[in-house]
Amino acid sequence: MTQAPLLLSVDNLATHFFSQEGILEAVDGVSFDIHAGEALGIAGESGCGKSVTAQSILRIVPKNGKIVMGEISLFQNGESVDLVQLDDRGQEIRQIRGGEIAMVFQEPMAAFSMVYTIGNQITEVIRLHQDCSQNEARERAIEMLGRVGMPKPEQTIDAYPFALSGGMRQRAMIAMALSCHPALLIADEPTTAVDVTIQAQVLELMKDLQRDMGMALIVITHDLAVISELCDRVMIMYLGKDVESAPADVIFRDPKHPYTVGLLRSVPELGEGHSQELDPITGSVPSPYRRPAGCPFHPRCPEFIPDVCDVHLPPQIELAGGHRVRCHLYVQD
């Protein structure tokens, strides 16, 4: 199998927030690659820096935040641009946002402005990135709404977001993100705010669209089931660090990092009649302002090695089969 061309390469990215309480190291040294058409899942508990990673790629980090280190290279037509170097209000990044890289946000209720129709908000992005008339943009928006399974798209396009159900709003959100055929779609918790029955539909839809349109996908989630459904590769984050990354089937079969192991054990399994004790990870995520020294996971780690884990930050270790892990257990010397 030939490897698809590299689309986006994030190298040692760090995004910190500066406030009066101190410096919050939301993302602190994260690296990953995405190839064209590939689906990457980023998983971890809330506050681990998943969303900030996505916001860093689009350069829409909220105003106290700043990318302090690293590179984000986007490859288009044989050229590469380092998104970190672009002016975050400039023309170049604005053409990439919504055009090359689009994003689906977690809360469709809050993500749409309630004072404009969804048609207005979708045609806006089409007209920003494609040279077409208002009528053509409207046609394309209707077509896209139909494609995401919106009932009666010709009428729904003139609906205000508050008049739609949660599932329909999320479909409209996806239609808006896909309307300019991005090379990469970032979905930040796309199913968290919708009902369980709708979740499955949304996942199915995203899977189909990704296959049909051949785009790459980053799915950010705390729900490992979403990842097993959608993704080729998985990256697990903990306190701003990429602790482990591997092909999806490998990570579910053979997790290496104690955090990943704990995370997989704490997921309840349904069915088969046997009742099963949940096995949560002990302790809770430390305050991001007081990050533990050494490996950030060591205070909760069952495999903790004194004088090693609490002193040295583990290096990223390359295992066979594209499996990478940041843990002292796998250091060979």
Place this chain on the structure above:
Amino acid sequence: MWSFILRRILLMVPTLFVVSVISFVIIEAPPGDFMDSYVNALLQEQEAVDPAEIASLRMRYGLDAPTYVRYFRWLGNIMQGNLGRSLEWNQPVSKLIADRLPWSLAISVASFFLAYAIAIPIGLYSATRQYSLGDYFFTLIGFVGLATPNFLLALLILWYYFVATGNVAVGLFSDEYLIAPWSFAKFIDLLKHLWLPALVVGTAGTAGLIRVMRANLLDELERPYVMVARSKGLSEGKLLVKYPFRIAMNPVASTIGWTLPTLVNGELLASLVLGLPTIAPLFVGALLSQDMFLAGSVVMILSTLTLVGTLLSDIVLAWLDPRIRGAI
């Protein structure tokens, strides 16, 4: 949208009814009636008073009828534009008010536009550049503006204007236009005089509006839909005006309704200091001398104008935010 406006207008009818009852109660509040004052006046001039004649006058003017009859009769007169007679001025109330209301309205409208024209851009600037030097500067100016009493500002401006130009900036017209018929030159002259009371009356409101605008916009800028709009590739300026600004205008627009009564309050001292022929001094005079037809009518008219203002702000709100259109 049209059905929303129609519903709103229909809803004004019961409110106006309540307002008219309250105004009538104010007129009726002092003991005695106009005939008692008339008898007193005659007695003071030591003229003979024939009780039978007074009784027949009472009957002629309908003063002997029960209260509710007199209320409806009064209401009927108002509908025909007859507000009764001012006892103090011995003139029809409608004439007194008609002479002064336009100036009050002119000052209100001018200070309203002045306040919005100054406050909205400054609020926008302050919110988008929070904690910048400019933001601190305008915040300081805003607080000073809020804290300065109108009349003091009026006196200060009068003083500096006099020192600078040798003229006294009092009244709404220069002497030569005071009784001249309306002309373009007279209108220009009015504008030349109007800015001062508009500024004096509008200062506190402007300062308040800057704070409201800044706070609303700061709230809205944090909303997810702003980040979404940014993620679509919109430029900061377009995004700001299309999304958060429109929502942030919401509470600002809802204050249109009570601009007018607030201005009548705020206008009083400024009007006295600047010698303006407006409603506020007339109203205070009527209350002091128990000139109840005048006082009641002023209350009635100001309340009606407030209702019209509320209607206007409701329409603006419905235009800004489609969620409101469905509500009553």
